[in-house]
Amino acid sequence: MSAPVEDFLPDYRAQSPAVADRFRRLKERPVVLDVEHLGRQFAGNDGGIVTALRDVSFRVHRREFICVIGPSGCGKSTLIRLVAGLEQPTSGRILLDGHEVHGPGPDRGMVFQGYTLFPWLTVKRNVMFGLTMKGMSLSQADSEARQWIDLVGLSRFQDSYPAQLSGGMKQRTAIARALAAQPRILLMDEPFGALDAQTRCQMQMHLMEIWRNVDVTILFITHDLDEAVLLADRILVLKAHPGEVQELIEVSVPRPRHADQFTAPEFLATRRRIDELIHPRTESAVEKLPIVRLTQVGDDVE
């Protein structure tokens, strides 16, 4: 981004009164997720230790939409898996509604990038899975599942099998399945990463619509700056090696959000700030790769 444009952008921290008021009310809500000095180390290949996360602390309030962003390998997936209870922290702890997390549970629903739908179950059966795990009767689970399927707009496909669905439809099923178990917090690890740009945009709007209408807190991982700024109340920016919190940014873009805001000054300012954090100026110059010329002289494409 060239210098003159930057000068016109407001400070990314500047909040309009409405936005400031929203954040004040948001922080008055009870804390759902409390991550305290979380650390996770792995045994490296060479016998050494890889520190995936170090001293990560943050709090998520009820019905907040929080995004986690950071360069590849900074430990985003590790963080969300720790919160889900699929991994154990090496230090620190995670509190959900004040209770320490020890293993996976239905209070933390998860949507994976790879869909992970059960291929042997129909869409409806997939959505019913969490409900029947709770011991709910089939007929009750059935009618409840229908509501969630309606919510994600898949009523016509409720008797289809996952193999018959498109990527976006699969991810909507996965969202309905996670929401049906009524989690306190919905964890999403790059859920739209595998979708094409247009479907992703639709899914983002859809997710915001769901979030507005359902009592759920969302922890959303992405590496897409626009996606993070579009969706989040606050953005947790991580840095790599080791994964540490760089900044917790309050997004000053007013709600309700829509795609037109991509060029709004607050949007651009926030986006630029994250860009600077993730791709620091000093390293951003593309390394000169040692590529040998393999084409004939004069056969130039640029």
Place this chain on the structure above:
Amino acid sequence: MSRARWVAIGREPSPRLRAVLTTCSFLLPLALWALVSYVPWIWHPLMRIDSPGDVAWFKPGLLVERPAFAEENAKAVAAGGHAATGRPANPVFLPAPHEVGRAFWTAFTTPPILRGEPWLHQSLALSIKTIFWGFVISSLVGVPLGIVCGAYGPVSRLFEPVIDFVRYMPAPAFGALAVAVLGIYDAPKIAIIVLGTFFQQVLVIANTVRRHDPALVEAAQTLGARPGQLLLRVIVPSCLVDIYNDQRILLGWAWTYLIVAEVVGVSSGITFFINQQAKYRNFDNVYAAIIIIGVIGLTTDQALAFLGRQIFVWKDPRPTGIRNFFQRLFAGRDVLLFPDNDQPPTGS
């Protein structure tokens, strides 16, 4: 047809080409057999005597080697007698296709030579019964044990080393032991098939189950599945198709143990029939019996494959009559393993 289409990696040929190739894969060996049997100058190392002429020891129908035939004829002619006549023939152990074809019919309709000996269909029924019980008994223990070994590391560490050790001992080696313990009739034969199948079965199925997708297990955990529920609600259904196909292959292996199993104790079943017919030198019947085993094996396997495609609807969810039947059969129950549709499928 371009050459590239024949050597394209991982590409299925068109249905028509596939049908042609399948037919060829049966017709080519048959054609080779017919060639050797019906074209007199291909192989045919013997002569079948038509009229013995003046050779004293020749009789009509006798098979003699060609050099001996020529030598005796030369002697007879030199002595001023008539030469014997004959036709080129193959040895008795290679009957012509039509003879074997006829045997398919006559083997079933010819009464046994000794009274009290079983007819062919009785022998076959006995063999199928032996295989069936051997495989069922083995599967009743082997499949659950394999699944548990595949799902739980400690169980696998406890069972698999010794199973791995025992499976190298050839099942027939236990024949004498089986007879001593179980008598001479059907029980030791079933035992041999169980021994031959069981150990492989546990290892094969454990391996299949070990390859389950851990992401599905994690997804189920975040949906509230407890450890006890994971096995039956996630791991088993996610491997079910592979386990089913493993079972088909294992059933094929069980057939290979049949022949050794049936000579243990009192020889019985199709093996008894084959040995008996070989003793009487009815090689057409021998071939017919061997081919019948192949036909039974192949048809069971194809039938099971077909059944599998109907049961595991999610692999190919196009509705058919039989699929709807299965869906309705499982509908309304708490579905442990099978997907259900509470209403008839809409055919979306």
